[in-house]
Amino acid sequence: MKGNKILNNDPSLYLALIHHPxxxxxxxxxxxxxxxxxxxxxxxxxxxxxxxxxxxxxxxELQKELVDKILSYWQELEAIEFNKDRHSALSLIQVVPSFDDAIKEIEILENGNTPLVTATSACPNTKTSTPEAYMKTLSEENRPGLILFGTGHGLSSQITEKCDFMLMPIVGKAKDHYNHLSVRSAVAIYCDRLYREKDK
Amino acid sequence: MKGNKILNNDPSLYLALIHHPxxxxxxxxxxxxxxxxxxxxxxxxxxxxxxxxxxxxxxxELQKELVDKILSYWQELEAIEFNKDRHSALSLIQVVPSFDDAIKEIEILENGNTPLVTATSACPNTKTSTPEAYMKTLSEENRPGLILFGTGHGLSSQITEKCDFMLMPIVGKAKDHYNHLSVRSAVAIYCDRLYREKDK
Structure with a gap:
């Protein structure tokens, strides 16, 4: 759908937390x-x-069962009554066995439209993009987006080579360039940057 | 020190997570x-x-002992060797019994200079400030800053009435205005906003 210049001002974004590879x-x-x-x-x-x-x-499979067990608790009436906001957030979670399965699920939800995939990287290369440029491309090409985050010590090259973009790293303000955010904090900051840039 | 227009471009920032009140x-x-x-x-x-x-x-006191026990592990040689970055981050933590004690500690570290205190609020009022304006005031007045975050369902008015500023709330993009970030995520986003705004 490249070349379609009808802007979709509200691109669909998806997120994946990779536990393997x-x-x-x-x-x-x-x-x-x-x-x-x-x-x-x-x-x-x-x-x-x-x-x-x-x-x-x-x-x-056992990890999938564990997640499903946690999620099923938050589907129960008692849990919904206790904290309906948490129920609502956790309803967004879906366990899939691989990166390719996440892509397939998005294509089903987006009527066959394949997402443009991005991860984050500490090493700038030819795929490096600002959050603003990534969101602009999604709008211009009318494509959904998928943002990947790695666990452990980061995504393997099997995954990063499948990315269309790499978002610029979060650079803090520590004088010694310390940069060891939790993945939870990194996700929060990237969500904020992706949407704040769009608003400019 | 109001009226001193020598800009301190790198104001000292402190953060407090309030467990009471x-x-x-x-x-x-x-x-x-x-x-x-x-x-x-x-x-x-x-x-x-x-x-x-x-x-x-x-x-x-028992909570302080618990934190000190966790922190003491990360001061041990074995832990430092295992993950020196974590050791370095956790070295920033200090347990104090009250908000006033945090202020006193900052005054000691800043040669008697009292911090300008801010919290975050969902309800804009006369103290509401952007991160940019807050950082600018710290620079202009050559004051350290203290940013408060509440646990539970938020800070009590005993604390918020002591604030000099209230940072604008994080407004997400959910169509129903859902806004229930974890305090960990909120801290990450505010850190990023405070420093990114300054760079503009």
Missing amino acids: VLNKRGEIITTSVTNMDLHDIARSCRTYGIKKYFIVTPI | VLNKRGEIITTSVTNMDLHDIARSCRTYGIKKYFIVTPI
């Missing part, structure tokens, strides 16, 4: 565990910023 | 529990953005 400290490919806090905090950020779905990507 | 669901004043995740995630955001100290405000 990601790297460990030594750069080896591993599968990380799902954590309860990632489910809650990231779902709340997604819900606040209007992200359409939050995919948990893990190939491990 | 905060409100519960019914608007009653309570004391909330410290959570491990708040210690880690918020310390990492503070460290990334150059916040000078992260105060945990709780009057409960």
